[in-house]
Amino acid sequence: MTKGDLIACVLAGCFVFVGCAQEREKTPLHEQVVAKHKVDLPERPDFDSVLSKSAPKKDGILSTWWLVHNQKDYLDKEVHVRGVITSVSEDCPLYTGPRKRVRKSRHDEADEEASTRKCRGLSVVIDSPEHSNKLVEVIGYHPFYHPHLKPGMTLDVTGKYVLFGNDAFSTFIAYRNGLIVASELHGMGVDRTGYFTTNMTEISNMIAKGELLGMRK
Numbered sequence: 001m002t003k004g005d006l007i008a009c010v011l012a013g014c015f016v017f018v019g020c021a022q023e024r025e026k027t028p029l030h031e032q033v034v035a036k037h038k039v040d041l042p043e044r045p046d047f048d049s050v051l052s053k054s055a056p057k058k059d060g061i062l063s064t065w066w067l068v069h070n071q072k073d074y075l076d077k078e079v080h081v082r083g084v085i086t087s088v089s090e091d092c093p094l095y096t097g098p099r100k101r102v103r104k105s106r107h108d109e110a111d112e113e114a115s116t117r118k119c120r121g122l123s124v125v126i127d128s129p130e131h132s133n134k135l136v137e138v139i140g141y142h143p144f145y146h147p148h149l150k151p152g153m154t155l156d157v158t159g160k161y162v163l164f165g166n167d168a169f170s171t172f173i174a175y176r177n178g179l180i181v182a183s184e185l186h187g188m189g190v191d192r193t194g195y196f197t198t199n200m201t202e203i204s205n206m207i208a209k210g211e212l213l214g215m216r217k
Helices: 003-026 047-054 064-069 106-117 143-148 200-209
Strands: 077-088 124-127 136-139 154-162 164-166 171-173 179-186
Touching (some): 064 136
16 A cells, blocks of 8 residues: 555545534434423322321330331330231130139040130231331230220230240241230230220229239240
């Protein structure tokens, strides 16, 4: 290749480069397309309001929403939680009501024990009053309370917050949200006759007389 041919090639390359650059300049940029119909997007959720409602109160009572969202801070610790009962496990009158003192044979006692053993997995599920769908299961309370616990009732409970619990009769395993093994149900009481009350004066009298049934250990 001669010197003249080399110069010609360089010039040709320059012309091609300039031509490409000019072509790019002519290419129109993307324009913003305005929607023909107005799109109404939902407002930003008010997370601050939810946090404020669900945060622990001055008395230290937690909601299930706060408990679950801060699980690592409360696991294996005593907690005080207030929630609304959403479901109650099946009742078993042989176990959840006072037993009549009737003389029974050993065979009858064995049959009754086998029947009631199946009923000992008593529990209720609670949610925050705001219905946050952060459900927590409560177990371990005295069986005489169970027939009186109904969906929609407010449950004020103190107990240990765990991921699973063994109450010596059956093993409870909770998926994700955990369990509360109750040590006290506040604002309600029951005695050995099965009498249940939410009247604080009656509860105080039960305590004074030693008639208030505590939680099952």
